[in-house]
Amino acid sequence: MSVILCTAGYDHTIRFWEALSGICSRTIPHPDSQVNRLCISPDKRFLAAAGNHAVKLYDIKSSNPNPVLTFDGHTGNVTGVAFHCEGKWMVTSSEDGTVKIWDTRTGSVQRNYTHGVPVNDVVIHPNQGELVSCDRGGNVRIWDLSENKCSHQLIPEGEDVSVASVTVASDGTLLCAGNNAGNVYVWRMVQTSHLTTLLPVTKFTAHNTYITRVLLSPDVKHLATCSADHTARIWAVDPTSTLTSTPSQPPAPNYLLTPAPPHVLQSPHNNPNNPANTTNPPINMQALHAPAPAPVPETSAKIAEPTPFPLETTLMGHQRWVWDCAFSADSAYLVTACSDHYARLWELGSQSIIRQYNGHHRGAVCVALNDTALS
Template identity: 40%
Template sequence: MLVAGNNKGHCYVWEMRNAREQQTTLNPVHKFKAHQNYITRVLLSSDCRHLATCSADHSTRVWSTQDGFQHEASLEGHQRWVWDCAFSADSAYLLTACSDHYVRLWDLSTSETVRQYNGHSKGVLCVTLNDV
């Protein structure tokens, strides 16, 4: 599966067949409106059951990849563009990086911030999580 977002908030999904061949055939399978503004990051969970989208609209959204990309959660609270995210190994948590100088750890079962990491003097552009 190949997923991409654009500057109008649309998310596009293609099915990849013959990924081992030099020329891969991409079959478009789905398009949906994820945000009202630029999508800055699209990330599949390690089990490919969830998709996270970050946006210039100050939010991150989580989607189920089962049954046509159903909306699961909206993570609201950042004050500027959300640039990046990282799923925990079990997909129960999501880490987000934002221009507002904060990194947040979200519990996806409640859509609440578990922890906010302060101390950055400038916006945070990328995050990673190693909880294995």
């Protein structure tokens, strides 16, 4: 399978799609709960599905609908999941207030880090030695795996708003976070010796309501934001202007860098409320240029405040909340998952819907896409 595309949500199913035809090629039942997040292993062998309390690991090439392994240890909804670049371990975040690292061979917990409040997302830094997580208390934390502790606690100045999503550039240069006020925060990540230094770059208003997902493209030229306002937006990443503020802008705000706790707290905090890019060459997706609906026009609404992340386009056509998104390996396409039951494949150059994936009976809230060529 050169292109693996799957979606899931509140109808308790995981669906695999043929990207070209839009046909659902396989459906896996997930009766225990809704599925909150999906992640495909770098070798394309396994799919991790995060639900309530547990993560189930499925064999992508097998027709067996049962999971090959279940990671059971959280006490609330699992909100984030990511694989180590070689698949040796997996990290998860949860509303129970913890971030856990799992051995993917045995399903056992290797490490447990505590936020103290529900955790909304977690990603792995490309160096594979750090984790970045965010929580409902408005914090972004960086965990140093070699030191086994929190090395940075980032608190957006003057705000105590839940941070819904974080994303790290594939080259490790940028960290972006989006919160429930519709704001995006950007930090420059500088690697010095064995220490990561973070420099605040900018804050800008991306949406006028909840941001549900932020995601940097594999080529680090675009930032996608998904929102409760029924849209996804694509922002240009300008590497020259993100280093400093432009003359027309006020100085970049001081996003407080709080010293990390001296040790890792181990006691979990239960709050069970309901709710890895690779560098391999991509499969050529130009064959997706099939007849498509008329291009969706860009919105006339503009973000008023100056920003080194100018708005490229607003992807309109979703009927409800847009929960998740995934870039193609060549950064030319974006798949979105929406509460209106649909997943959509967008060609970013033409801002048009190339395919619409119809089959879920309730909201589609997560998507995973891997169209890289394995070496």
